[in-house]
Structures are given as C-alpha cells and as structure tokens.
Amino acid sequence: MKHLPSRHWTRSLRFRLLAATLTALAVALVLAGLLLSSLFRDHVLRQFSQTLTAQLDQITARLEFDTAGQPQIDPQTLSDPRWSRPYSGLYWQVDGAGQPQQRGALRSRSLWDAALTLPSDVLADGEVHVHEGTGPDGAGLLLVERTVTRDGAIATHWRLIVAGDLRETVAAVERFNGILAASLATLFVLLCAAALAQVAIGLAPLRTLQRTLAGVHAGTSPRLDGRFPSEVQPLVDDFNAVLDRNAEVVVRARTQAGNLAHAIKTPLAAMSQAAAVALQRPDTGAELAALVEEQVGVARRHVDWHLARARAAAAQGVPGARVPLQPVINGLLRVLERVHAERGIALQCMPMAPDLAFAGEVQDLQEMLGNLLDNACKWARHEVHLSAASLGSGPGSRLRVVIDDDGPGIEAHRRESVMARGARLDESVPGSGLGLAIVNELVGLYGGSVRLQTAPTGGLRVEVELPGV
Numbered sequence: 001m002k003h004l005p006s007r008h009w010t011r012s013l014r015f016r017l018l019a020a021t022l023t024a025l026a027v028a029l030v031l032a033g034l035l036l037s038s039l040f041r042d043h044v045l046r047q048f049s050q051t052l053t054a055q056l057d058q059i060t061a062r063l064e065f066d067t068a069g070q071p072q073i074d075p076q077t078l079s080d081p082r083w084s085r086p087y088s089g090l091y092w093q094v095d096g097a098g099q100p101q102q103r104g105a106l107r108s109r110s111l112w113d114a115a116l117t118l119p120s121d122v123l124a125d126g127e128v129h130v131h132e133g134t135g136p137d138g139a140g141l142l143l144v145e146r147t148v149t150r151d152g153a154i155a156t157h158w159r160l161i162v163a164g165d166l167r168e169t170v171a172a173v174e175r176f177n178g179i180l181a182a183s184l185a186t187l188f189v190l191l192c193a194a195a196l197a198q199v200a201i202g203l204a205p206l207r208t209l210q211r212t213l214a215g216v217h218a219g220t221s222p223r224l225d226g227r228f229p230s231e232v233q234p235l236v237d238d239f240n241a242v243l244d245r246n247a248e249v250v251v252r253a254r255t256q257a258g259n260l261a262h263a264i265k266t267p268l269a270a271m272s273q274a275a276a277v278a279l280q281r282p283d284t285g286a287e288l289a290a291l292v293e294e295q296v297g298v299a300r301r302h303v304d305w306h307l308a309r310a311r312a313a314a315a316q317g318v319p320g321a322r323v324p325l326q327p328v329i330n331g332l333l334r335v336l337e338r339v340h341a342e343r344g345i346a347l348q349c350m351p352m353a354p355d356l357a358f359a360g361e362v363q364d365l366q367e368m369l370g371n372l373l374d375n376a377c378k379w380a381r382h383e384v385h386l387s388a389a390s391l392g393s394g395p396g397s398r399l400r401v402v403i404d405d406d407g408p409g410i411e412a413h414r415r416e417s418v419m420a421r422g423a424r425l426d427e428s429v430p431g432s433g434l435g436l437a438i439v440n441e442l443v444g445l446y447g448g449s450v451r452l453q454t455a456p457t458g459g460l461r462v463e464v465e466l467p468g469v
Contacts, residue, residue, distance in 0.1 A: 014199055021195040029184045029191075036180055041173045045142065048169050049130050052144045055080070056128065056162040059092050063160065065150050071106055071158055086112045087137050089165030094158055105158075111136060116161050118143060133163070140166040205232050222247065322469045323365050325356040325388055325399070332370050333386075340377045347377070350387035358399055359467040360446055368439045372403050372462050375436060379407030380459065390468055398448075399468035404455035415452040439464070 058079075064072045071094050075083065082088035086109065093116045094106035104115035114136030121129055128146045135141040143163040150156045205228050215221040223240045333347045358365045376384045384405045391398040410418060419440045436450075443450050448466040455461035 014203055017199045017203075018195060021199070022192060025188060025191050025195065029188050033180055033184050037173070037177050040176050040180075044169050044172055048142055048164060048166075049144060052142060052162050052164050053128055055090070055092070055164075056144050056146060056160060059094075059160055059162060060146065060148060063094070063148060063158075069150060069156055071150075073106055075109065083108045083110055085110055087135075089135075089139070089167070091116060091135070091141075091161075091163045093161045093163075095161065096156070096158060116141075116143065116163055118145060118159075118161060121145070132166070135163065135165060140170070142166050142169070205229050209236065216243065321360050323358040323360060323362045324354075325358055325365075325401075326352060326354060328358075328362065328365050329369065329386065329388070332366065332373055335370075336373055336377055339374075343377075344382075345377050345380050346383040347373075348383060348385050350385065352388045353390065356388055356390055356399060357469040359469045364442055364446070365466075368442050368464065368466075369401065369403075371436070371439050372464070376403050376405040376407070376460070376462070380405035382406055383457075385455075385457075391465070392468075397468040399466045401464045401466070403462045403464075404457060405459040406455070406457035407459040409454055409458060409460045410452060418452070419450070 062073045062077050066072055082090040088110045091111045092108045093104055095103045096105055128144055131143045133141050133143050141163040145161045148158045212224045212226055223243055224236045228236050337347055386403050388401045391400055419436050440450050446467055451463045453461040
C-alpha cells in the first residue's frame with residue numbers, strides 16, 4: 001500500500017472548511033449590518049418626518065389670511081419654544097406658490113434672517129412632500145411641505161414648509177451603527193469559535209480514519225475498525241471490502257503457488273528416478289519415453305488447472321464481463337462431436353433464449369462446460385442432452401445449465417466424493433480425475449453451484465448455476 005501523507009490532507013481540508021465558513025460568515029454579517037443600518041436610518045427618518053408632519057399640521061391650523069389675502073400666523077399660538085430660538089434646528093416658512101418674490105413671506109424667528117430653499121415641486125392641495133436640504137447654518141435638514149389654497153375672488157396658493165435639523169438623527173444613526181458594528185464583531189468572534197469547534201468535531205471521524213489507515217499501513221491492523229458517522233461508514237465499508245479482497249487474493253495466490261509446486265513435484269521426481277534407471281540400463285529408452293510423456297501430461301494438466309483457477313479468481317467481479325452462451329455451446333458441441341465420432345454419441349442442445357449470457361470470462365465458461373460435456377460423452381451410451389435457462393433478470397440474475405447423459409450415473413452416496421481433485425470412478429475410462437474438480441472450483445469462484453442428480457434417462461444430471469447478465 002502506498003504511504004499515506006502525514007496530516008496534510010486533513011489540515012488542508014480543515015483550512016478549506018474554515019476559510020469557506022469564515023468567508024461566508026463575514027459576507028453574511030457585513031450584508032446584515034448594511035441592511036440593518038439602512039433599515040434603522042429609514043425608520044428614524046420616517047419617525048422624524050412624521051414628527052415634522054405633525055408640526056406642519058399645527059402650522060396649517062394656525063394659518064390665517066388678512067383682508068388683503070396675505071397669510072398670518074400668531075407665534076404666540078405655537079407651543080414649541082424652538083420656533084422662537086434662532087438656529088434652534090426647528091423652522092417653519094410660508095412661500096407664495098409660484099411666486100418667487102414671495103419666498104419666505106412668513107417664517108419662524110428661529111430662521112433669523114435666512115430662508116429655506118426647496119426644489120421646484122408640484123403638489124396637489126393638501127398633499128405632503130418630504131425633502132432633504134441644507135439649513136441656515138449649513139446643517140442638513142429634513143423638510144416637509146404642503147400647498148394650501150385660499151378661496152376668494154382670486155384663488156391664491158401658499159406653500160407651507162416645516163424643517164428639522166438632521167444632526168440628532170444622524171448622530172442616532174451613527175450611535176446605532178457603532179453599537180451594531182461592535183455587536184456584529186462580537187457575534188463574528190463567537191461564530192468563528194463555533195466554526196472552529198464545528199470543524200474540529202466534524203473532522204474528528206476523519207482523524208480517526210487517518211489513524212486507522214496508518215495502522216493498516218503499519219501492519220498492526222488488517223482492516224479499518226471503529227465506529228464512524230453514517231456519512232463516512234459507506235467509504236469505510238468499501239475500503240474494507242477492497243482490503244478483504246486483496247487479502248483473499250494474496251492468500252489464494254500463495255495457496256495456488258504451493259499446490260502447483262506440490263503437484264509438479266511428483267512428476268518431476270518420477271522422471272528423475274526414471275532417468276537415473278535409464279543411465280544404468282540403456283535398454284529402457286522406450287519405457288523412459290513413455291513415462292516422460294505421461295508425467296509431462298500430468299504436469300501440464302496441473303498447470304492448466306491452476307492457471308484456470310488464477311484466471312477465474314482475477315476475473316471474478318470484473319464489471320462489464322459478458323459472454324453470450326449460445327456461440328460457446330455451439331463451438332463445444334462441434335468439437336466434441338468430432339472427438340467422440342467413433343462412439344456415435346448424439347449431442348442434443350435444447351432451444352434457448354438468444355440473449356442468455358454469462359457474467360465472466362469466455363475461457364472459464366469453455367473450461368466448465370467443456371469438462372462437463374466431455375465427461376458426459378465419456379460415460380454416455382447413446383446421447384447427451386444440454387439445456388439452459390435464465391433465473392431472474394437484471395443485476396443478480398442467475399444462469400442455469402443442465403447436462404444429462406444416459407450412462408450408468410453415480411450413486412447418491414458417491415456424488416460428493418467425485419468432486420474432489422483426482423477422484424475417478426473407473427480407471428478404465430481415460431482421464432485425470434480433474435474435470436469435475438476444475439468445474440466445481442471455477443463455479444465456486446464465480447459464486448455459483450454444481451449439483452449432481454439422476455437424469456430422466458437414468459444417467460447423470462449435472463446442474464450448474466452461474467452468474468448471468
């Protein structure tokens with residue numbers, strides 16, 4: 001297993017999570033602060049404008065006209081003393097609407113010798129407008145105005161204005177902004193601490209996973225053991241499955257290497273002994289040649305056996321493996337008809353669905369079915385029948401292949417023993433005793449099963465289940 005980096009990956013992940021979280025918090029708090037500040041300023045200005053509108057209503061109620069049609073307001077009737085104090089921050093003024101020469105026709109004493117200036121505006125009678133402007137001492141003002149019409153022989157329009165100094169409002173907004181900034185800063189610090197705690201707690205399972213991986217790398221643990229959150233557990237389970245698979249492959253490879261070495265040792269020892277005898281007895285050349293040929297055949301069969309097991313083990317579980325069944329069966333039947341032509345064995349294949357397929361390697365399918373068919377032909381008297389069908393559909397489906405012969409069959413109590421490697425029921429029938437053992441081994445590697453039963457013709461029925469597609 002490749003060496004795992006120390007803690008760089010967890011630190012990098014922790015840094016990224018913290019950076020993303022803190023950036024999102026900072027942006028959210030800044031936007032929230034701007035929104036709250038804007039909402040507070042609008043609220044204060046709205047409250048201030050309502051107060052000035054109430055003052056405007058008082059001025060409107062006190063407005064009177066003399067016999068010449070000129071406006072009059074008795075200052076004694078106004079209750080707020082700021083109207084009389086110069087530059088107090090509260091002002092009123094009456095202009096002749098549409099008459100520039102009558103700007104400031106009446107104004108409060110608080111304006112002293114100054115006059116309020118408003119932008120040109122068209123108001124319906126009694127309608128109130130709100131503006132921001134500049135006061136007599138250069139201070140910002142909030143102004144509210146309305147137009148009043150005096151009925152008479154000639155209707156005249158007058159513009160009533162009330163203005164208030166915005167400095168207290170601005171100061172209130174600034175105080176609020178200061179408190180808001182301090183509160184948001186404190187909140188940001190607390191949220192940063194919470195984010196640090198959250199990242200530390202959230203990454204704790206990954207640190208546990210890292211320590212467990214280090215144990216696997218060091219060889220102190222064969223698997224990832226421990227309890228992990230539900231979000232991490234599927235990853236741990238998949239990784240453990242890979243580790244188990246690797247361990248299984250290693251054990252299988254060691255076992256196969258040992259079995260192969262042991263299987264080849266006997267033929268090599270026999271040939272070595274025969275060669276030693278041949279050196280002492282030169283007239284035994286023909287016997288030596290026959291023995292060498294026989295033992296080489298035995299060794300080759302053992303090599304083929306172990307290579308088949310290794311190939312099947314490597315191919316097991318490979319995604320996308322698909323072998324159509326019909327072409328493989330047709331090819332095997334053609335070969336076996338020629339091999340057993342002298343005995344006149346009839347090989348019959350029952351009709352099968354054209355989409356039947358085996359989820360594995362084509363060589364393994366040929367190895368399994370070829371051994372079964374060849375074994376059936378060796379023992380059959382007249383005929384061999386083969387049929388195939390699918391069990392289920394989609395992922396996890398199974399493929400069933402049934403081979404019947406009309407030979408002597410196998411007694412029920414001996415069926416399990418003939419599946420062992422090298423077991424033979426009759427030495428007069430050619431073979432090595434590896435055919436059924438190879439089939440049983442390969443089928444088992446693919447997660448299938450082999451069952452020996454009595455055929456309807458009285459011979460042997462071999463029923464094989466394999467993974468289908």
